[in-house]
Structure formats: structure tokens, C-alpha cells
Amino acid sequence: MGLFDRVFNGADQMYRKAESEYEKTVAELGADAPLMMPDTAYFMACIYAYQARKITKLGDLREALDEIKAKMTHEQRTGDVFSSGIASVMAAEVIECCKYAGGRSPYEGTKYHGHFSDAEVRELGVPLVTQDIPGFVVIIDPAPSDEDAAALIKGYQNRGIFVFLIGGVIDQAIRMKIQMGFPVRVVPVGEDIWAVGHIISLVVRAAMIFGAVAPGDWDAFNEYSFHRIFAFVNVFPPLRDMTVACGAGAIAKGFPVITNVVENVWKVPKTIIIQENVADFIETSLEARDIKIKITDIDIPVAFSTAFEGEIIRKKDTRVDINGARVDCFEWVRTKEAHEIEDHSITLDGPDIEEFEPGATMGVGIMVDVAGKNMQSDFEPVFERKFHNFLNCVEGVMHTGQRDMIRVRVSNDAFDAGFRMKHIGEVLYAKVKSEYDTVVDKCQVTIVTDPAKLKELRAEANKSYDKRDMRLRSMTDENVEVFYSCILCQSFSPSHVCVVTPERLGLCGAVSWLDAKATNELDANGPCQVVTKKLLLDENIGSWEDVNEAVTQYSHGALERVTLYSILEDPMTSCGCFECICGIEPASNGVTIVNREHTGITPLGMTFSEMASMTGGGVQTPGFMGHGKHFIASKKFLKAEGGVARIVWMPKALKDIVRDRLNETARELYGIDDFCSMVADEGVSEDPETLLEFLSEKGHPVLAMEPLL
């Protein structure tokens, strides 16, 4: 018999049982006997939810049963299976509720809980909605052994998962002396499979209370539970057809079924999962329902707090010095497939700290492997850069640098308190899982200290860094689909909006396109939002209709138009935190750039702070613009005005920072070698006249360009 037929068969059995219970109860109490489930405003909740029918007396069930029967269609289609499954659950509710007819209390004094009150629905519903309870499991029938049952229940409890028990597993729990009851989050619901009626009653009431789903809206109930209620089912043998039918109901509601039964069961990815090893039930189940357990504690022997971020560990206090400048070291985030990762595994390959002399130099490679449905390899460098902050918060650990130029010191005190290499893994695991929980489902850390292996791995890591850098360099504004807005500084500059593109990083210098992208993916409502670029207005000045719309929206109407590549026409606004500011130098038709650190005057007759005061605050000031240091060498810098050839003056220190890349850009754009040597600095000139002399002497290309004004 195929799976579909098992469902239909089980549904029919459930219906017959419901009808006979109904008839038996009517014979006993009469059709007018009241049928009011205690402490609820939702009648018989499954029937109310799916049929919009308010049952108040026994006789009302007749029509409900007819409608249930009508839903148990037997075509060989998935829709029929789901419909029969839900109908089976309603039939189950009929069987259970008949026990309550006439005001009886069927479970009083028994080991079973039975019906849930509205108060209990709310009490469980609130933490389910907030995800303080990450989900719930329904365990049906006895596990292979009492010990298996106890381990399974406790395993779920330890992860904060609410547990409902049906059938023989309840007696196993009693034998294993597991404390049960609503407050301890393990509830023995009932003896027979139709006790699921009570659980689905709870689920549909949660949908009505928390999701305002209207009774009768069949699809909306299933959709709500699929998106908002993280439940799943664990079933052990014998797996009768009625259980299979209810399982179809669970699946219709988005709850996967995990079982160790292999015969007469058909695997359906993420829906019906056969896991023969009961010890792996929990991990399989959580993965099937996409449940992530929140990490709250970091298991290390020293304190973890931002208060330690600035701690400096001196040579004499250093137990071990991990120094990328002297030996092989690296930090490397790698994106993997979920099955390649054992979550929370922390492996040390090589000697630990105690095997080194106090104060010795040590080589360490840290590989953090992550997997997640929404993980992208572009996030790897974003995570890596945060390792610095994470590890610095550890009391007695000092961290600087990234990639293969890291330096980490562990203090004597931290070592004496028991801090070892694996604790670095614990910190990184806990922080990566909690800070990036929207993209990281699984994470494992491997720490290599074996010098032989380190050399090889470092080379491999370097290849990966190079690949990333290549990708970053190859990214242009043209070959990405979207830009990002950034409004991190609006608390200072209310109307400022940065539009961050691959070739134009945020003007603070701290937010690249990849950073903005990661920020957006990690915090969908955060400061960085997707800006589409479908409606090009003018390629030369970098103007898009959708970019303008985004700027209007995020500046709350203060700005209506910006161009991304022009300093003259609707230039991008500036907040207060730009690294540099550029301004038109009219005598040469060029542009001078000055960075924040430079306190002297520029040939414009203004200092950085004078220029900043008239440019900041989110207002457009044609001719002046704040920007990041690394925008200077971009091909998009001043593109509308002719590009980097407009640059006539920069402070020496700034020139040193951008020299290589700027020279390269000038070579590519104009075929000019050593362009920076033509750009004046404070050593040459601080006024327009001497500036012009210098430019003429060097034959600066700007002198041949069109006038700016």
C-alpha cells in the first residue's frame, strides 16, 4: 500500500471512530447535551478554525462530522492527502471532545493533561512567538528503550523545546522519573493518537490569538503555523495508519515528521525523514524545521565584556604570544555545506598553550567553518573582521590584525584561570552563532597549532584571501544588481543618506558595498537597505530614478535627487563623519582633497574644518563633497567631471595612502605614469598661485581639460 493510501485508510479509520464515539455519546447524553470545552472562548477550536463552526451542544457535531467526511477525498493528489490529514485531526478532536460532553472532566485524576485552556495557549504562545521557546515537539508512541525516551525528552528540554507526549512514551517517562507538567514544559497529553486533537486545537488558537487568523480561512491557518509555529513530530513504531493520517495533517501545517520506522514509509525531503539512529533525532529534527538554538552563555573560564576591549597585555604578563609577523598564523572563515559541519565542534590540532614556555611565540591558525541557507561567501571577510572585537572582549586576551597578520596575546592570569586554545573556539563559535544567527545555521571551529600543518594551511588561506580581493576588485557599479543605502549617521545629520556602491564606499570610509550588503542581510530593518538601479537617467553623472526615490525616502523627504559620480550636479550629501572632503579649485579647474587629520590650510583658502562646516549636515553643496579615502582611486571619483585627473592637491600623508591605487587608476584611464607626482601637496603650495605654477611645471593633465564652471 502506498503512502497516500495509508493516509486515506487512516483517515477513514479516524472518521469511523469519531462517528461511533459521537453516536455513543448522543445515546448516553442526548443531542442537546452541552458540549463546551473548558476555559476557552474558541469552542472546539479545530472545528471552529477550519469550519468556522461554533459547537455548543453535542448535536452540533453531526454537521461538523459530515463536513469532515467531505474533506476526506481520496484522489491520488497531494491536496487530498493534506485535506484528509487535517480532517483526521478534526475527527480526532471530535473523539476527544465527546469525553467532555455534558460538562465531564475526563482526565481529572489521571496522568494525562487532555484539553489546553486559553490561558495555557497564551502562556505557551507568547514565548513561541518571541522564540524564547524555539519550538515544540510531539513525541508519539514508545521509543526503542526507556533510556532513549528519557535522553530524547531531556535533550529537547535542554534546548528549550517544549515537549508533548502521546501514547507509550508517557509511561516510559514516568518509569524514568521525568518530571512532567505544563510548568516544566513536558506535557503528557493523552493515551491514544486522537490526543493530537488537543495539540492542533492549541496551534489553531495560537493562530487566531497571535495571528488574527479568521475562522474558516483554511489556508491561512496552515500558512500561519508553517511560518510562525516551529513544531515537529517524532514518531516511533508501530506507526499505524491513523498516525500516518494525523502526520499528513501535521505536514499540511508545516510540521515535519521524523521517524525511525523504515518499512512502508517514503522519504520526503524536509517533510518525512527517516532517522534510524534515535540518538540523532534531535539534530535531525531541528534541522528539518530550521530551528536554531540561541546561544546565551560563552563557556570560558574568564570574563567576557566590552569593558576589556582596551586591555593591553604587556610582554612580562604574556603567557603566550601568537604572532603572525614571526610565525605562521591566520584567521579564516570558510563557507561549507551543512553536512560538512558538526555544529559546536571545536577541534585543536597540535599542542596547547601549556606545552609552550611562558612568554613563547606560538603559531596558530583558526578556521571557522559556517553553513547556512542564507550564508554567502561574501560575508566571510565581514565575520573575520569582527574576530578582533570578539576576542578583545575576553579578559586577559589582546587581539590585533586580521587574516595572516594577526597578533594575539594570552595573559598569565587568563592562563592560570584555565584559558586554553579551545576557549578561543568557544568565543568565536558563540559570537558567530549569536551575532549572525540570520545567516549562520551551523558553525565549527578548528584551531591548528601544529607548525608543519600551519605552513600549508596558511598558503591555502592566502589563496582564499587573494580570491576574495580579486572579486572585490572586479566588482563594478555596472556588474552588481543593487546598491545599498546607509543611514547610520542620521542621528547627527538628519537628512543625510549614503548610497554605497562597489566603486564608492560610504564617506566615513568604514562601510564598503559588501559591508552594507552584509548589514542588510543580517538585519533586514537596519540602517542599510537595498537600493535598486533599474531606471538609469544618466550614466555619466551616475543618476538613477530609483536611487533618487530611495534618497527621498530615507532622507524623509529632505533630498530628492543625487548623482553618484558628480561633484557639481546634485552631489551626494555629507554627514559629519567623512574621512576627506574635496572642493573645486577654480584657478586650476581642478579639485583639492583634504583629509580630516590635516589641520593646515588648502589652496582653496579654507581648512578641513571650514570646508566641513559648510558641507556637512546632509545638505547638498555643489562643488564640495565629503568622501572616504578609498573613493579617491575609484574610476567613479569625479567621473562626470573627467575623473581623477581633476585632482590637483592633497596633503602628503593622504597621497601616501592612496598613491599606488591612484597611480594605477590614472594609468588605466589616461595612460599617465606616476600621476601622484603631478599632484601638489602642502610642501609645494598652500595658495592658488603657487599651485598653478606647480601644475604647469609638471604638465598636469587638468590644464588641458574643460573649465569646470
Added chain:
Amino acid sequence: MAFKAAQQKFTAKINETTVGTGERAISLGGENAFPFYSFDAPVENSPKIGIEIHDSGHYAGVPGMDAYYAGADTLAETARRAAAVEGVDFLAVSFDGAHPDSGDRSVEDCVEAIKEIADAVDIPIVIEGSKSVDKDAKLLDKISEALSGRNILVMSAREENYKSIAASAGLAYSQKISAESAVDINLAKQLNVLISQMGVKSENTVMNLGSAAAGYGFEYVASTIDRVKAAALAQNDTMLQMPIVTPVGAEAWTVKEAIVSEEDFPEWGPMEIRGINMEVSTAAACLAAGSNAVILRHPESVKAVSRLVKALI
């Protein structure tokens, strides 16, 4: 040549949110013009004034308040007196005594207290919480349950605990909730978005954008409210169209001007008069910027601000 007054009516409007039940229920917001601009459009609902009481006892040491609440031994009696002040639209109950560092009154005790208060007054009730994020998550849940059906406003849904307050007060018990953020338009909007994503309808949400006493950075408050109202009305930003409720008393009565004694600063005159002026000035400034309700402590302040609102409507 006559003056051509150009009106500024907006097609968008602030949501109207009702708090409380029965005849004394109040409606906040609903306007499509800037505050008190009755020459642009009729003021839908006049701004409302709340009076604040504390579970830790009334704000003591102020002679006028001491006298007004003298002999009120229970919170219920304090609440009754507060509700009787002329011009009061709603009662705000602060459970500052439930904060773990200052009293740590149990959730059960608080629930008992609020039930007695609810029996004692018929005006709408606003719950201010304990100012402890963790405690509030539990406390506000139980209070929302205990006052089911009273349509109370639960303040203090913050970034750290909005999920539990939205799920409990907002969804499970159908109360009104207030999103509390630091004085910043984007943070306020973000929290509103998050709360609406929880499934709480925006007409069941108000905002507390924070406040500051006059002289203590009030420019941030004024500009933030200005910008929120402008975005709500001119930009039709639905995630900023919630009415604004601003607790003023706690800010006004903690600044130096309102607390140092007359002995220490004889030329400043009686402390109580300074406190009232500080509270009244701050409240008036909040209303001028666009708060739809203010929460005050001193009965005289309530009366004065009520006179202001009456004079302007």
C-alpha cells in the same frame, strides 16, 4: 490686498488609537495637521494628559504632593486621588519599585496592586513598567493578562524586549502597546517595523520617542518629533504614523533645577514651584512639537497643562 493664508492640510494622517473603555476611553492622534494648527484642519483629538503614580509611593518630599496624597495608604487610594485631579485624562502607573535594584517587588504583588487600582478608577490605565528590560517582559505580560478587557496601554516595549511585550500585551491580550526608543527617528521607525512584523496592528501601537527636560538636550526631542510628524504627514510614512506619548514627569523631576533644596540655592526659591515650572515647560514644549499625550506627576502641572490645551483647542 488681504493676507492669503495658505493652508497646509495633509492627505496622510496620524493613526487614531483608543485607550481605555466606556465613557472615559480616550482617543490619541487622528490629526492631519501639525499640533494645534486648527487653522489648517480641525484638531481631531485634543492632546491628552496623564498623571503618574508610583508603586514605590508617591514622589515624596514635595509639600504640595505630600499634602494631596496625605493619608492615601494604598495604591488604590493613591490612584483614586490622582484620577480625581482636574484635567486628568488617564492614569499612568509606574512600577519603579519592581526594578531588581530598587525594591524588586514581585510580579504577583504588582498584579495584585494593579487589579486594586483598576477597580478603584474608571479612567484609562497606562502601565509604565519597572525600567528593567528583563523584569518588564514578565511583569507586563502578567499585568496585561490581569487587566484583560480594560484596553490598557503598555509602555516600554524596547528593542530588547519588544517581542515578548508585543506577543503578550499586543497579541495575546489585545492591549495597546508603546514602542520606546532613544530620541532618534530611525530607531523609532525600526522598532515600529519590528513590532508590526510581530503582527501587532499599527493602530494598536503608539510611540514613546523619549524626552529630556527643558535645557537638557530638548533640541533633540523637538527635532525628532518634528521630523517624525513631518515624515508621517508629508511623506505618508505609515511606520511613523503612530501617536506619540511622552512621559515628562520623570525627566522634569530629576534635573538639578527641580530637586536641589532652597537652603542650598536660596535665590532660586521653593523647590516645588521650580519643579512644577520645569514640568509644565517641558510638557508644553513636547505638545508644541507634536506629542499626542504627556505624562505628568504634579497635580498643579496637570491643571496648568490642561488649561494650555483648552486654550489652544
Added chain:
Amino acid sequence: MALKGLDIFKLTPKTNCKDCGNPTCMAFAMKVAQGAVELDKCPHMSEEAKAQLGDATAPPMKKFTIGAGDGVCALGGETVLFRHDKTFVSKNLYAINVCEGSYDEKLPEIQKVDYDRLGERMYVELLNLQFTGDAGKYAELVGKAQGAGRCLILECQDAAAARAALEICAASKPLLNGANAGNCAEFSALAKEFGVALGVSGASLDELYDTAAQLEKLGNKELVLDVGSASVKDAFAAAVQIRRAALRDNDRVFGYPSLINLAKLAPGDEYLQTALASLFTLKYGSIIVMEKMTYAQALPLYGLRQNIYTDPQKPMKVEPGIYPLNGADADALCVTTVDFALTYFVVSGELERSGVPLNLLISDAGGYSVLTAWAAGKLSASSIAKFIGEFEIENKISNRTLVIPGKVAVLKGEIEEKLPGWTVVVAPNEAVELVKFFKEYKAG
């Protein structure tokens, strides 16, 4: 829309002659665009350019002064309706209403409130001298008030009495608040003759508009618009609509400062006057006349005004130095934070509440908040070390423990390196946690 710097630059001689005091024409043009420098500072600007720019740079709201000498007060010049768009220009002024019977009694009270807040003198700038019908007594009052060291407002619609008063006090440039639809020709002439600004009122907003337009035509360039005293609601409506017409709708007739008389709108009600003064501080009062100004009223009202009129880009600062709290002596713990006024007020308030004697050290951090100052490099280990050196802290304070803000915990090690002998302790992130922190710190 204000003119952009580049548009102005195009009309300059572009000679970089420096005669205007700026190193380049570009620097000059940018300053003109900001309103920081007058266009006529450039002696070489062509007439054509001046005409072209004059119109465009003419402010939508007139800016002028009343009073003379030390008592001179600026009015008007606003360009925006909301302070987040741009800084408000001329703070609202306070006047106290006096008449001949109340002058002697009120003056000492008025003079009592005179203090400094963050470098700004807080006092009642103006006296509103109300004419009550007797010209002789009014002249006597004006004579007396002239010696009070405050700028005067002559609230008088009687031309003869006004003339007599002006003959006494015209040199101190009072504001003559007396013109209306009925007397505008006469008062226009009076104001011109004595060279004073003229206050004008009307029975309705329309009448006020027409009268102002007429006065402008008659050559009165310095007007103050009295919003009237029919009702609070009308006065507020007038104040808003006047300012909005001028700044948003470019209606220059209403491009003048306003006057609100709370002594008439809320007589005898101190708290309501406080409330209304606060309202009109935010929404468009230029001169606010009150019955009295006690310390209790002044503290919030002047604080609020200072807040509203701050430049959003130039935060209020406190002076760097040592601020001993709770009776701190040389042995008391040192605590440091930035010189941003708001941070200082909040932190010092919490520190005072802790009751623990502390030396609060304020270094120059550019007036930014802690994180902003740190990000901008204005608060760093070197800036703190420099402050400790320059202010000779080590000679003045014997304690060698310095508590730093939690948000810049990252500075701890570096500060300790720069200041040998000091121990750096990290405070909590938020000011509200300070009381508990210091109480516990003191306890051990």
C-alpha cells in the same frame, strides 16, 4: 532655496585679492552663502553682480536690532521653519510688562534673575512699558526705566504720549509698539523721525497684513508684528501663519519678527504663562512679554531657549577643567567624560546622585558625545594625557585612579601607557548605571 556658494563665486572678481579678509574668492563666496559674511565686504563686486545677488541673498525675514550699547538685541533673520533644516538665528527675547504703578516693585525682582548658563547670559532683555492713559505718568515711567539697563518696548497707541516718551528715550533705540490700522501714518512718521523699530497690531490677521504692507510702503523697514491678545488660540494661529507665510510662501509682508504678550493672554496665571512661553519658544515667538520672570520660570524657559537655538552642528560645550562633586578633595577618585554639554549634565547629575566624592575631569573633546568624539579622534588616550598635563592634574589631585566611560573601554590600556602611575577603571556604558557603579565601587 538659498543661493549656493558656487553661484556666488561665479560673480566674484576671482582675483583672490584678499581685500575682503579671506584668502580666496572661493572662501569668500562660501561664507556669503552660509550667511557668515555680508556680500558688500567685497569692494570689487560689480554693481550688476550685487543687484543680481542682492535679491537672491535678501533674507525672507528681516533681521535688525533694537536697543543700544550693551542692551542691543537682535531680532528676526530666520530662514527655516524647523530647526533640523538649519539653525534658528535670533533667539526669542523676554520682556516683562510694567506700568507706572508696578515699576518700582517689579524692577528688583527682574534684576534678580541674571545668571550664566554655558557661557550665555540669562536675564530679562526687555521691559515692556505699558501705557495706561496718563501721558505725564508714562513719561515719568519711561524716564525711570531708561536707567534700568534694559532695552525698552513702548507699548503705547497714543501718538502724543508716544512722542513724549520717544523724546526721552529715542537714543536707546526702543521698540515703539503702537501702530495699528487707525494710526499707521502718524506712527510711521514717529518711528521714522526717531529712528526706531515699530510694533504693529491689527484686529485680525488681514488687518495686520494690510497695515504692515502700508507701513512698509511708507518706508518703515523695521517692524515687529504683534499677534494680538484676543485669545491664546488666535495668537498662536497668527504666530504660526505669519512665520509660515514669510519663510515657506515667501510673502515678504510678513517677513518680520513677532511679539506675543502673555501678560494679556494669561494674566495672573504663572504656570500657564510658563507653558505658553515654552510653546512660543518652539513655534515662532520673537518677543515674549510676561508678567514676571522668577527663577523658577527662568530656569526651564532659558534652558529650553538655549536648546532650541543651538546650532545642530555646533553642540553646546562646557569649559574643560576639574569639577569637584559631592565635596571632593585632592584624594577623591577622578572620573572623566567629554565636554558635550548634554553628556556633562547627564553624567554630573548621576554622579551627584551617587553621593560619592569625585573629581569630574572634562577635557576638550570638540563638544561631541563620547562615541562621536572617540570616532573623530577628539577623545583619545593622547587627548586625555594632554589634558592631565596641561591642567596640572597630578599637582592638584593626589588620587591616581581614573574612571573612563564604558563606551571607550578600548582606551584603557593606551591611557595607562601614556599616564604611568595611573590606574584606569572602566565605567558602565550608560549614565543611569553610574549611581550603582560608584556606590558599589566605594563599598569595595
